[in-house]
Amino acid sequence: MTTTRVDDVTRAPSAEPRPQTPGGGEPGEPTAPPITLRRVLAPVSGKIALTALAGVIAAGFSLLPAIAVTALAEGAVAGTLTPRAAWLWLGAVVVGLTLGHLIGMSSTSWAHIVESAFRTELRLTIARHLSRLPLGWHTNESSGRTKVLITEDTTAIHSLIAHFGTDLGAAVGGIVLGFAYLFTRSWQLATVLLVWVVLLLVFTAAAMALAQGTVNEDYLEGMKRVGSSTVEMVDGIATVKAFGLAGTVFRRFDDALDQYTDAAYRYMKGPGRPIALLGALVSPAGMLVPVLLAGTWLAGLGVLRPVDLLPFLLVGLGLPSGLLNLLMLANQVTLGVEAAGRLGALLSEPVLAEPEQPAPIRRDADGGVSVELDHVSFRYGARDGEDPLPLAVEDVSLRLEPGTVTAVVGPSGSGKSTLVRLIARFWDVESGSVRIGGTDVREISSAELLSHLGLVLQEGGTLADTVRANIALGRPGATDAEVEAAARVARIHERVLALPDGYDTVLGSEGAHLSGGERQRIALARVFLADTPVLLLDEATAQADAHSEREIQQALARLAAGRTVLVIAHRLSTIVDADQVLVMDHGRLVERGTHTGLLAQGGLYAKMWRAQQ
Ligand SMILES: Nc1ncnc2c1ncn2[C@@H]1O[C@H](COP(=O)(O)OP(=O)(O)OP(=O)(O)O)[C@@H](O)[C@H]1O
Structure with a gap:
């Protein structure tokens, strides 16, 4: 069983515990560096790198069936395919499919074990820290916020440890190895494909930037307002009703919902459109058009053998969607960074300084304490x-x-x-x-x-x-x-x-x-x-x-x-x-x-x- 200690996250460079004030540290004292996602993940970063490597290897094996099928087709077309070679290539298909899946799955499973131990230890670290915070901190802080920290924010970090490494390795490995292989088959068609994908990305980014305006802020603001007015409505329902304010509060909730829906609609009409278009164009069906058009054009020019189109159909069609996976992974990192920031803020709260050599409380002759x-x-x-x-x-x-x-x-x-x-x-x-x-x-x-x-x-x-x-x-x-x-x-x-x-x-x-x-x-x-x-x-x-x-x-x-x-x-x-x-x-x-x-x-x-x- 893997165990990972995350205590280091909370350790400031100075060994001395900080003196206590309810609002923070004493003026002039050295402050600990902020707790970032990198610091939170430091104890498991080596393991995440290993899962990324496993993802790359899995992507390499997943490429094997396409290489084997292309070789089979080439041999068959040229009439040079021997039964032994056919069996070998078929074996390569099976090995590629099996190992690609096995390595990917094993890496993700292992990452889940690592993550589970890490999350338990992180929650324990938070709980230990909470127990060492002054009682005054607990009277000021809302228990709802602490609950979000312990449950939701540690879960945001879950995705980064359990899935990020393998998915990132598989996405990057798939794209790099896939293009490398395609370049060996036909550098001309591979270049056309690469330029097409890069152009798509650039145009999408430009269209999104143009359509962006304030819609993103409105969308986020709307989401926040729906959240806060829901809490306001549920938490204070008794007071609100007692003072006959239900109409006002429900109206606020209604307004917030309207703003949110409006922003979501504007998002779909604005930056949402180029994203949806990009999704359609880089899907395997969407990629079929440029691959076939450019392939037949290059074949017509005599620079591409028809059999060389096969790896582009088997591998090339799926490659760009790996880019979309990368975008989703970037989103996971953003959420993880925010969660780590909130965890960091909690773990940096100064704890109550405990005496190194505690003194006992003295009782008087009758057992009383003054x-x-x-x-x-x-x-x-x-x-x-x-x-x-x-x-x-x-x-x-x-x-x-x-x-x-x-x-x-x-x-x-x-x-x-x-x-x-x-x-x-x-x-x-x-x-x-x-x-x-x-x-x-x-x-x-x-x-x-x-x-x-x-x-x-x-x-x-x-x-x-x-x-x-x-x-x-x-x-x-x-x-x-x-x-x-x-x-x-x-x-x-x-x-x-x-x-x-x-x-x-x-x-x-x-x-x-x-x-x-x-x-x-x-x-x-x-x-x-x-x-x-x-x-x-x-x-x-x-x-x-x-x-x-x-x-x-x-x-x-x-x-x-x-x-x-x-x-x-x-x-x-x-x-x-x-x-x-x-x-x-x-x-x-x-x-x-x-x-x-x-x-x-x-x-x-x-x-x-x-x-x-
Ligand atoms: N957590 C806090 N943060 C900042 N100021 C506070 C906090 N708690 C109390 N105060 C302020 O400290 C002062 C003393 O508050 P305290 O609650 O001790 O008074 P109290 O005499 O017990 O009042 P009451 O009889 O209304 O309970 C008040 O001005 C109050 O606003």
């Missing part, structure tokens, strides 16, 4: 060419003690979610440091860090799997009883039992749709089961109704014992008992204290509290 932020500032990465974004978190220092609940509140966009995500090292800070159990998160391995943190994010995050599997994600190998116990604490057990198959119900399947608040309670059960010393809850009760919110609060209160808990809260009534309330505004920590203390201060918290009463 969390500290020391003058932390952070900004999101701006897109290329744009001005840097303002700081999303600015000079924040705080300490979360084991056994306490800290609430983070503040207006929308004040930096609460960013703060929580920095603790889980979704991204690295711009300045300052985040310490868990006294150790900087950059010195802790990702696995160690995440095994100490229980995260419940705004989205809840359930997978299309059974309820049991969704909860057991918190602790793989947990028993059914442990899963149920966690669900009871998260106040979701009764609801799960009401599902069609209880804990075995696959979420998202028929009759198994949970509300936002219920999905968050599943996520909470997962965190309870994981039993981590630090809990980070981003609006964990935002989607719950008043009743379930109270239940979750009670559950949280039980869970908080001995743990370090940080909760982002929108409804201030839920956090009046918190040990510490932090108030964020424009990325800064502007107030801190207890609920009563902050109310007495009469600042932003007091204002928010009054607004909610």
